[in-house]
Amino acid sequence: FYFYSAPENFNEEMLRGKRVIVTGASSGIGEQMAYHLARMEAHLLLTARTEAKLQKVVKRCLELGAASARYVSGSMEDTTFPEVVVKEAENTWGGLDVLILNHIGYSYFNYFNGDVGHVRKLLEVNFLSYVAMTVSALPMLKESEGSIVVVSSVAGKTAAPFSAPYSATKFALDGFFSSLRHEFIIEKVNVSITLCILGYIDTENAVRAVSHAIRDTPAPKEECALEIVKSGVLRRRELHYPSRAVGSLLLLRDIAPDFLDSLIRSSYKQ
Numbered sequence: 001f002y003f004y005s006a007p008e009n010f011n012e013e014m015l016r017g018k019r020v021i022v023t024g025a026s027s028g029i030g031e032q033m034a035y036h037l038a039r040m041e042a043h044l045l046l047t048a049r050t051e052a053k054l055q056k057v058v059k060r061c062l063e064l065g066a067a068s069a070r071y072v073s074g075s076m077e078d079t080t081f082p083e084v085v086v087k088e089a090e091n092t093w094g095g096l097d098v099l100i101l102n103h104i105g106y107s108y109f110n111y112f113n114g115d116v117g118h119v120r121k122l123l124e125v126n127f128l129s130y131v132a133m134t135v136s137a138l139p140m141l142k143e144s145e146g147s148i149v150v151v152s153s154v155a156g157k158t159a160a161p162f163s164a165p166y167s168a169t170k171f172a173l174d175g176f177f178s179s180l181r182h183e184f185i186i187e188k189v190n191v192s193i194t195l196c197i198l199g200y201i202d203t204e205n206a207v208r209a210v211s212h213a214i215r216d217t218p219a220p221k222e223e224c225a226l227e228i229v230k231s232g233v234l235r236r237r238e239l240h241y242p243s244r245a246v247g248s249l250l251l252l253r254d255i256a257p258d259f260l261d262s263l264i265r266s267s268y269k270q
């Protein structure tokens with residue numbers, strides 16, 4: 001169906017020697033992706049703000065078998081930082097195979113408080129920096145016929161309460177990257193774009209933010225991270241994880257949107 005052939009089955013050797021950038025790799029799902037990629041013997045460039053955490057993750061990646069692992073620390077609130085990260089990859093590897101965009105800025109989980117400045121900042125960190133990373137990395141990705149992986153959420157396909165700014169940034173990713181995917185196909189640019197639609201995952205930050213308010217049991221971050229890596233390498237269009245829960249949610253969204261909305265509200269503790 002696509003003009004390029006996408007492999008059917010995943011094999012860990014597909015990552016051996018591949019040059020991969022992972023953003024938001026100091027904790028949560030990004031950290032777990034780094035460990036999977038390390039086991040698969042990829043070259044890693046990790047980024048996030050906290051240098052001390054990145055040092056520990058890099059050390060662990062080297063122990064796990066990464067072909068190489070380094071980090072560059074900085075904040076995606078800084079509009080020059082995306083290019084700094086990509087330049088680091090260019091200088092060390094002279095190319096890039098996979099760009100995994102995963103970081104998010106801090107969101108409060110509550111009624112929208114009218115703080116427009118927060119929305120602006122979150123759009124910069126969660127959305128515009130993804131665009132800037134893609135623009136900088138695209139020449140190398142075209143050259144390698146590589147892959148872009150964009151980590152989003154069910155909140156980027158259907159809205160839930162207490163996450164208005166966050167949800168807006170995730171919807172923006174879908175609009176931008178799904179449009180770009182069309183253009184790549186039209187222009188025969190052989191760079192895949194995988195949008196990852198995740199449900200509630202058991203990362204420390206997410207559990208701290210929502211466990212008091214949400215009844216659901218979160219899915220494991222280790223398995224989630226592996227599924228993201230696999231779907232990117234297999235050049236899938238979208239990943240739905242956990243697959244049944246996200247699948248039913250999206251089906252309901254299209255056939256019974258009011259019912260889905262009431263289900264979502266009833267999953268919140270009163």
Ligand SMILES: NC(=O)C1=CN([C@@H]2O[C@H](COP(=O)(O)OP(=O)(O)OC[C@H]3O[C@@H](n4cnc5c(N)ncnc54)[C@H](OP(=O)(O)O)[C@@H]3O)[C@@H](O)[C@H]2O)C=CC1
Nearest residue numbers: 024026027028029048049050075076103153201203205206
């Ligand atoms: N956990 C969940 O329930 C769900 C998560 N997702 C998505 O999965 C992805 C990962 O989420 P999760 O692992 O839970 O998140 P975490 O909060 O665990 O990790 C976020 C990462 O982003 C980094 N980060 C935070 N602020 C900035 C900044 N200003 N500039 C650069 N990096 C920054 C953090 O490191 P540092 O603080 O050192 O900068 C950290 O490495 C996100 O895209 C999220 O939207 C989607 C659905 C559900």
Ligand SMILES: CC(C)CCC[C@@H](C)[C@H]1CC[C@H]2[C@@H]3C(=O)C=C4C[C@@H](O)CC[C@]4(C)[C@H]3CC[C@]12C
Nearest residue numbers: 153154155160163166199200205206209264267
């Ligand atoms: C049918 C229902 C069970 C489905 C409802 C699922 C809703 C409630 C779940 C699914 C995705 C979840 C959000 C998410 O994507 C990531 C984060 C970032 C974290 O740092 C703070 C919490 C936050 C905003 C989650 C909040 C709760 C969300 C909206």
